[in-house]
Amino acid sequence: EAQVTQNPRYLITVTGKKLTVTCSQNMNHEYMSWYRQDPGLGLRQIYYSMNVEVTDKGDVPEGYKVSRKEKRNFPLILESPSPNQTSLYFCASSFAGVPYEQYFGPGTRLTVT
Amino acid sequence: QQQVKQSPQSLIVQKGGISIINCAYENTAFDYFPWYQQFPGKGPALLIAIRPDVSEKKEGRFTISFNKSAKQFSLHIMDSQPGDSATYFCAAFLNDYKLSFGAGTTVTVRA
Numbered sequence: 001e002a003q004v005t006q007n008p009r010y011l012i013t014v015t016g017k018k019l020t021v022t023c024s025q026n027m028n029h030e031y032m033s034w035y036r037q038d039p040g041l042g043l044r045q046i047y048y049s050m051n052v053e054v055t056d057k058g059d060v061p062e063g064y065k066v067s068r069k070e071k072r073n074f075p076l077i078l079e080s081p082s083p084n085q086t087s088l089y090f091c092a093s094s095f096a097g098v099p100y101e102q103y104f105g106p107g108t109r110l111t112v113t
Numbered sequence: 114q115q116q117v118k119q120s121p122q123s124l125i126v127q128k129g130g131i132s133i134i135n136c137a138y139e140n141t142a143f144d145y146f147p148w149y150q151q152f153p154g155k156g157p158a159l160l161i162a163i164r165p166d167v168s169e170k171k172e173g174r175f176t177i178s179f180n181k182s183a184k185q186f187s188l189h190i191m192d193s194q195p196g197d198s199a200t201y202f203c204a205a206f207l208n209d210y211k212l213s214f215g216a217g218t219t220v221t222v223r224a
Binding site for chain 2: 004031033035040041042043044045048050056058059090092099100101102103104105106107
């Protein structure tokens with residue numbers, strides 16, 4: 001089944017404790033992206049990647065890191081999480097030719113206390 | 114600052130009625146305007162998309178109307194069904210691979 005998977009689905013952590021949210025897709029997509037969803041703000045793009053080893057900042061990159069060492073994986077790293085990073089996070093992927101047609105993962109609910 | 118402004122925040126419609134969601138943008142460099150549908154507990158899924166050189170696009174009961182001069186576009190859901198109850202996001206895509214979303218509209222269709 002073609003899909004984007006994220007792990008973990010739920011995570012509660014404390015301020016300052018480094019964490020990684022994994023994202024993997026099995027559709028051979030070149031483009032991958034991370035978003036956060038907050039009430040009243042919709043989805044905001046954090047980082048995106050056009051291909052392996054090519055990443056760029058979205059609208060809200062502060063406090064986040066990403067890497068793209070393999071085509072199928074695009075992990076999101078929070079080096080020192082803070083409470084304002086409590087949010088619902090989505091990973092998405094698409095073919096480079098139709099980057100607006102993105103396939104989203106199921107989401108990761110992160111709570112930072 | 115939200116690059117795409119969406120309204121209303123929520124709406125309730127009777128089964129068989131028409132749901133209308135409106136969006137506006139400022140950046141004329143946007144070159145694609147997709148709409149995404151999100152059910153509770155799920156990720157968004159592409160519903161329909163339109164280019165700015167097209168004034169209307171229809172797929173089944175879903176229609177996008179696009180007014181380039183006014184920098185506005187809207188989604189019409191005809192013959193709304195309870196299964197259409199979801200949150201709808203308009204979005205705008207820049208050819209530098211950035212996708213900007215509106216704040217979302219929660220649609221509730223009453224049987």
